Amino acid sequence: MLLKHFLLGALLALSSVAALPNPEADLHDVEARDDKHHRPRCGKDADPDPMDKHKCICKDKGKEFDPEHKICRCPKDQMEDRHDPHKCVCKDQDKELVMGVCKCKGDLKPNKHGECRCPKGTRRHGDKCKRH
Known part of the structure; x- marks a missing residue:
C-alpha cells in the first residue's frame, strides 16, 4: 500500500514538472505574436x-x-471613375482633380456656394470665360 502511494505521488510529480514554464522561451515568437x-x-x-x-x-x-x-x-466631393474604379474623379463636371483637390476648370471661379461660374461681365464658352 505504501509503495502504491509512493509510485502514484512520483507519477503525479513528473506530470506536473512538464507544466512548468520554460525560462529559456524564444522571446522573438512572443514579440511577433504581440505585434500582430x-x-x-x-x-x-x-x-x-x-x-x-x-x-x-x-x-x-x-x-x-x-x-x-x-x-x-473617395472624398466627399469626389466619386469613383466609371472607367477605373481605383481612381477618384470630381463629382462636378466643371471641376478637375488637382493634387487631390477638386478645383474649377479653366477660367471658371467658385461662387459663394462652391459652384464654378464665370466672373461678372463674362460669358462661358466651354471652360473659358469671354467678355460680352
Whole structure:
C-alpha cells in the first residue's frame, strides 16, 4: 500500500514538472505574436501604415480609409471613375482633380456656394470665360 502511494505521488510529480514554464522561451515568437495582436484590421482595400501601427493606408491613391466599415472611399466631393474604379474623379463636371483637390476648370471661379461660374461681365464658352 505504501509503495502504491509512493509510485502514484512520483507519477503525479513528473506530470506536473512538464507544466512548468520554460525560462529559456524564444522571446522573438512572443514579440511577433504581440505585434500582430495590436495591428489594425484594414480590410482588403488598405494596408497597415508602417509609420503608425494604429492607422490604415488605402491601396488606391487619393482614397480615404473608413475605419468603421473597413473600406476605402473617395472624398466627399469626389466619386469613383466609371472607367477605373481605383481612381477618384470630381463629382462636378466643371471641376478637375488637382493634387487631390477638386478645383474649377479653366477660367471658371467658385461662387459663394462652391459652384464654378464665370466672373461678372463674362460669358462661358466651354471652360473659358469671354467678355460680352
